[in-house]
Amino acid sequence: xxxxHQRLVLALVALAALVGAGLLAASALRDEAAYFYAPADVxxxxxxxxxxxxxxxxxxKGSLKRAxxxxxLRFDVTDGKATVPAVFSGIAPDLFKEGSGVVxxxxxxxxxxxxxxxxxxxxxxxxxxxELEGMKYDEATHQLKVER
Amino acid sequence: MIAEAGLAALWFAAALALLQxxxxxxxxxxxxxxxxxxxxxxxxAQGLLTALAFAALVTLFLRSDMSVLLVVTNSHSxxxxxxxxxxxxxxxxxxMLLWVTVMGVAGAAVAxxxxxxxxxxxMATLGAQAAISLGFYAFLLFSSNPFARIxxxxxxxxxxxxxxxDPGLAFHPPTLYLGYxxxxxxxxxxxxxxxxRRVDSAFARAMRPWVLxxxxxxxxxxTAGSYWAYYELGWGGWxxxxxxxxxxxxxxxxxxxxxxxxxxxxxxxALRAWxxxxxxxxxxxxxxxxxxxxxxxLTSVHAFAxxxxxxxxxxxxxxxxxxxxxxxxxxxxxxxxxxxxxELVSRETMxxxxxxxxxxxxxxxxxxxxxxxxTEAFGHKVSVGAPYFDRIAGPIALGLxxxxxxxxxxxxxxxxxxxxxxxxxxxxxxxIVAAVVVGLLAWGRIGILPYLGLVIALATxxxxxxxxxxxxxxxxxxxxxxxxxAHLGCAVSLAGMASDSAFTVEKLVAARxxxxxxxxxxxxxxxxxxxxxxxxWTALQADVEASRGGGSPTMLHPQARFFAxxxxxxxxxxxxxxxxxxLYVVLGQEADAGRWQMRIWWxxxxxxxxxxxxxxxxxxxxxxxxxxxxxxxLKWRARRAxx
Numbered sequence: 001x002x003x004x005h006q007r008l009v010l011a012l013v014a015l016a017a018l019v020g021a022g023l024l025a026a027s028a029l030r031d032e033a034a035y036f037y038a039p040a041d042v043x044x045x046x047x048x049x050x051x052x053x054x055x056x057x058x059x060x061k062g063s064l065k066r067a068x069x070x071x072x073l074r075f076d077v078t079d080g081k082a083t084v085p086a087v088f089s090g091i092a093p094d095l096f097k098e099g100s101g102v103v104x105x106x107x108x109x110x111x112x113x114x115x116x117x118x119x120x121x122x123x124x125x126x127x128x129x130x131e132l133e134g135m136k137y138d139e140a141t142h143q144l145k146v147e148r
Numbered sequence: 149m150i151a152e153a154g155l156a157a158l159w160f161a162a163a164l165a166l167l168q169x170x171x172x173x174x175x176x177x178x179x180x181x182x183x184x185x186x187x188x189x190x191x192x193a194q195g196l197l198t199a200l201a202f203a204a205l206v207t208l209f210l211r212s213d214m215s216v217l218l219v220v221t222n223s224h225s226x227x228x229x230x231x232x233x234x235x236x237x238x239x240x241x242x243x244m245l246l247w248v249t250v251m252g253v254a255g256a257a258v259a260x261x262x263x264x265x266x267x268x269x270x271m272a273t274l275g276a277q278a279a280i281s282l283g284f285y286a287f288l289l290f291s292s293n294p295f296a297r298i299x300x301x302x303x304x305x306x307x308x309x310x311x312x313x314d315p316g317l318a319f320h321p322p323t324l325y326l327g328y329x330x331x332x333x334x335x336x337x338x339x340x341x342x343x344x345r346r347v348d349s350a351f352a353r354a355m356r357p358w359v360l361x362x363x364x365x366x367x368x369x370x371t372a373g374s375y376w377a378y379y380e381l382g383w384g385g386w387x388x389x390x391x392x393x394x395x396x397x398x399x400x401x402x403x404x405x406x407x408x409x410x411x412x413x414x415x416x417x418a419l420r421a422w423x424x425x426x427x428x429x430x431x432x433x434x435x436x437x438x439x440x441x442x443x444x445x446l447t448s449v450h451a452f453a454x455x456x457x458x459x460x461x462x463x464x465x466x467x468x469x470x471x472x473x474x475x476x477x478x479x480x481x482x483x484x485x486x487x488x489x490x491e492l493v494s495r496e497t498m499x500x501x502x503x504x505x506x507x508x509x510x511x512x513x514x515x516x517x518x519x520x521x522x523t524e525a526f527g528h529k530v531s532v533g534a535p536y537f538d539r540i541a542g543p544i545a546l547g548l549x550x551x552x553x554x555x556x557x558x559x560x561x562x563x564x565x566x567x568x569x570x571x572x573x574x575x576x577x578x579x580i581v582a583a584v585v586v587g588l589l590a591w592g593r594i595g596i597l598p599y600l601g602l603v604i605a606l607a608t609x610x611x612x613x614x615x616x617x618x619x620x621x622x623x624x625x626x627x628x629x630x631x632x633x634a635h636l637g638c639a640v641s642l643a644g645m646a647s648d649s650a651f652t653v654e655k656l657v658a659a660r661x662x663x664x665x666x667x668x669x670x671x672x673x674x675x676x677x678x679x680x681x682x683x684x685w686t687a688l689q690a691d692v693e694a695s696r697g698g699g700s701p702t703m704l705h706p707q708a709r710f711f712a713x714x715x716x717x718x719x720x721x722x723x724x725x726x727x728x729x730x731l732y733v734v735l736g737q738e739a740d741a742g743r744w745q746m747r748i749w750w751x752x753x754x755x756x757x758x759x760x761x762x763x764x765x766x767x768x769x770x771x772x773x774x775x776x777x778x779x780x781x782l783k784w785r786a787r788r789a790x791x
Contacts, residue, residue: 007486029536054531070658070740071736091656
């Protein structure tokens with residue numbers, strides 16, 4: 001390699017690497033943008049079983065049940081337009097309760113139940129999952145508004 | 149009085165920074181040596197004043213002086229003294245004061261100890277350091293005054309976020325900041341060298357120890373932070389791709405690339421423009437990180453306050469410094485001669501590969517971290533989580549490990565492919581054997597990334613010690629040892645990550661006192677559950693007796709704590725460390741009458757993650773001492789030759 005051309009070659013290689021990285025990021029982020037679902041999105045678009053998503057909504061009042069093993073919770077998540085059954089095994093956050101907002105990470109099983117591996121609830125006023133910030137629940141109409 | 153003295157010290161330090169900048173500018177342009185002679189004392193005085201201001205704030209916190217607003221909002225007289233002390237930087241204003249202090253002290257250190265650099269470049273470097281400091285003094289004094297008083301003084305303070313009330317707070321932020329802000333020195337060196345047109349191998353040799361020192365501290369800070377999050381949050385994870393973690397990872401990636409390219413420049417006089425660029429990027433990433441964390445645009449345990457004014461202030465500083473440095477780079481880079489050429493098969497090429505891969509990871513992490521902010525500007529709330537980062541960073545990091553294994557076994561400038569191949573024979577054989585053995589043992593039970601991680605960790609561990617093969621260990625220079633140990637640390641850490649994600653066993657139960665839980669060869673007996681109280685918290689504590697293989701049992705005490713001020717529940721996980729892994733027990737809520745939720749993990753070899761991080765930092769420290777010591781020996785010999 002001639003000395004004169006080396007800098008040019010290095011610059012081109014760096015450019016190619018950056019463009020490659022940009023394309024990679026763009027494709028990965030396109031999937032990621034389709035990462036958060038409200039129950040209405042689930043009904044409208046459908047989510048294939050096993051695909052990792054975040055499901056956000058409100059825990060329907062009266063739907064929260066604890067199984068006899070003491071660690072499995074069953075509850076329904078709603079956004080006012082649609083309702084999705086969900087199940088979670090684990091230690092729920094302290095502020096996870098009926099009538100409050102929740103973001104659940106997990107995937108749907110074959111029967112259409114959302115199997116959550118992680119629950120994000122509002123921890124305190126200083127720490128809140130991003131998607132929960134835009135959620136407002138209207139007590140009168142039982143409508144959950146999700147600003148996105 | 150102490151608060152006023154601290155504030156005065158800050159103002160004086162800011163004035164000295166301005167003076168330092170003016171002295172350098174007038175001295176260098178007008179070639180006035182008498183002005184330049186004053187620069188070093190001014191820089192040292194500035195460093196001392198910042199240290200004084202910081203000491204003043206620490207004193208106020210230790211005394212629980214409730215007439216100071218910051219102490220009221222972030223401390224409480226009932227807090228143990230360690231958290232009063234460490235609580236000094238557990239808030240926005242205090243942490244920015246720590247930032248400014250580190251910057252001032254680092255500037256003083258450059259003034260005092262830097263001897264290798266040409267005088268004009270040294271002066272320009274100190275001028276650049278003063279210019280960056282000025283912006284952060286302004287930020288502190290105009291929008292984040294830590295010494296503001298409150299009148300009338302309340303009876304007691306509001307307390308510190310309980311998640312931060314941990315010995316980790318005393319170690320993690322200061323180390324991280326030393327590394328983070330230490331990179332400002334590299335930035336100033338780059339600006340100084342561009343201004344005086346001295347980008348060459350002598351400049352790189354002078355900059356290298358500063359980069360190494362900052363990098364070692366950054367590595368330690370990140371390692372400590374990861375372990376802290378691991379045991380304090382009680383989620384069993386050691387890295388969450390939280391934007392704030394990314395904010396510390398990005399400068400580390402840039403600094404790691406810089407560390408390697410500065411070595412190429414110092415030894416081979418190649419990659420000049422690239423090295424200068426990386427030095428600018430590394431500290432820019434520190435500033436971007438600070439912007440993300442301190443502006444309050446992110447919600448996180450690290451984001452102490454939401455204040456748009458502060459966010460705009462830091463954004464303006466970012467634009468000025470990064471934009472200014474890049475403009476200077478564009479203006480002056482034409483005058484930087486092209487460095488020495490090298491062949492395709494050479495150590496330089498491998499280091500270029502290392503730099504490219506690190507930069508690509510850096511770019512991808514940056515995009516993933518900023519993307520939610522960009523989309524929010526267009527009205528969409530999106531989280532970018534672990535799936536994105538794991539998917540993109542994982543494979544590239546594995547490629548990086550391969551380059552790391554091969555690089556040190558290649559010769560500088562040119563190498564024959566056949567000879568390099570022979571040197572790589574043993575690691576390649578280990579790679580194949582490991583691939584087959586791990587494949588046979590665990591195929592189908594573990595994912596593809598953990599599988600590749602385990603195999604590559606084994607091969608790179610062997611490759612990283614291969615440079616010592618057939619060398620006299622006693623005569624191997626210390627910096628070669630440093631490289632070997634740091635690279636070995638990467639392999640060790642990777643092995644821990646892969647083992648944790650491949651082999652962790654999780655068990656979730658609802659148990660009542662007297663129950664016995666068996667998991668992963670462990671036998672845990674839930675003895676009892678009792679209330680406990682600390683200085684500023686109450687807790688329910690479970691006593692769990694753990695044993696395995698008939699060995700003597702150990703008592704574990706996981707707690708569910710409740711802090712009174714501010715009122716917050718936290719979980720205190722109980723950890724039992726054995727040579728082959730950690731048992732991690734978390735106490736949950738009461739499931740129903742008399743039964744308690746308990747989450748138990750057995751994490752084989754998880755501790756290797758942080759052991760590896762420590763080895764990486766140790767390697768860096770050895771390399772630093774090795775290079776410096778060689779300098780001392782050479783100087784001593786030269787002096788003796790003269791005598």
